[in-house]
Amino acid sequence: MVSPSTRAPDFVAPRPLRVLGAVVDAYRSIFVSGPAAPLLSRPNPVRRGGFELRLVVDDIREEAGGVRGFDLRAADGGLLPAWRPGAHLDLFLPSGRQRQYSLCGNPRERFRYRIAVRRIDNGEGGSLEMHRDIRPGDPLRARGPRNAFTFVAAPAYLFIAGGIGITPILPMVRAAGARGRLIYTGRSRATMPFVADLPAAEIRPDDEYGPPDIPELIATAPPGAAVYVCGPPPMLAAARRSMFELNPTGSLHTEQFSAPAVLDGTEFDLTLARTGRTIRVGARETTLTAIGRVVPDAAYSCRQGFCGTCRTAVLAGEVDHRDRALPDSERTTHMLPCVSRAAGDALVLDL
The missing domain is CATH 3.40.50.80 (Nucleotide-binding domain of ferredoxin-NADP reductase (FNR) module)
Incomplete structure (x- = not known):
């Protein structure tokens, strides 16, 4: 980066x-x-929290070698929230993993969401879980749709x-x-x-x-x-x-679908004020990754600095902001740890 x-x-x-x-x-x-308006994204389309959705896997198909398609419907059988081209869902898998998948169906089809997942054998396990463990009829919790x-x-x-x-x-x-x-x-x-x-x-x-x-x-x-x-x-x-x-x-x-690699980071000390823990953030890891070692349920979503889900208050230290979401009015008091890091040797966060 x-x-x-x-x-x-x-x-x-x-x-x-x-x-x-x-x-x-x-x-x-x-x-x-005009009549095509539902297909165009609004100027500020990103929802920070998104809708909390209870979905059910309706159908699974082989779309190509190593790629499986999933049809999802509302657990209550009702209408799903509207979306526009470019939108994605945050899926919470049974293991606790959280992954983002683009919606690839028809935005006017309100009773079904469609996603496709490529199996990555040497990845972090989310695609393997979708391919190996998810079956028609399984419930899935989701957040969205959101659009960046x-x-x-x-x-x-x-x-x-x-x-x-x-x-x-x-x-x-x-x-x-x-x-x-x-x-x-x-x-x-x-x-x-x-x-x-x-x-x-x-x-x-x-x-x-x-x-x-x-x-x-x-x-x-x-x-x-x-x-x-x-x-x-x-x-x-x-x-x-x-x-x-x-x-x-x-x-x-x-x-891009994955978090960007940290290419120009430096190590720093990160203190989590609520836990009283100080940890070392490596030069090639994100602040969010380091936080996850102490607070495994810390909120996050995109891991790319656009959604604002991981927004955290900064109690001390200077921040090297690398996000696309925080307004200027919050940049002295908050940060997005998925991409931003310390501009100096240490940070203290309200975690």
Whole structure:
């Protein structure tokens, strides 16, 4: 992770030319206030707490090699909260693990949520639990839907999805219709879910086309287009490096599924005032990870600094803020320990 003074946000505001600006405004007036409005994300779509939901697994399908699809319904059989393209659910698994999964179904289908989970054998265990232990009829507790991957109004869209990164992109592609172009990459067709549902997509598996050249793909976006990229970290990094050199009038939107690695941290002492414990936070671990060793039930959700669930009061010390959620008025008194850390040698938190 680059330092807060230089790190680029996942959403970078467009710098449209005057004519393109007028076109975007026209689309906004049609698609925000018109009949397509339910499919566009509101300007501030992130819910800090989300809805607390009791769900039941309705159906499970094999979507591709190593990818399983899950249909979820309300435990009482009623309507589910509305959502917009880009939204995700926080699922609380029977083991106590908490994981985020993008909604990949139809936002207008109010009695069912759809998610897809790729099995990762050497991961932290959440995907294995979903694949091995979850069965139709099982209850699941969830929070959401929440959205930090905003689907904006634009005259044109370019979507680039890598593997399981297709899940938040899929509803956006459907909503964009003829204005959108999807380039879908992955290891092989056999491992890429939903290929059969995307007859108009450009399917580019690595074993047929080689690894994708992200700058080359971004260069094909029309001027002023909204470019959405979701996939592995190298894909996102390449998009951020090249976007505005190649398409200065467009906007870039990215999402990653895992917590970012700590690449430039330093060790510091963390004191938890309520427990009286002082622990050492490693240079390559997050503050939240260190807290979890003492307070295993500490609240968190996204682990990426956008939802605000882990917001914690700071009693002493200076904070190196790396989040996208705290307002300026709270930055002297609070922090998000999932990404932020001490700017000096020590912090004291109200935990």
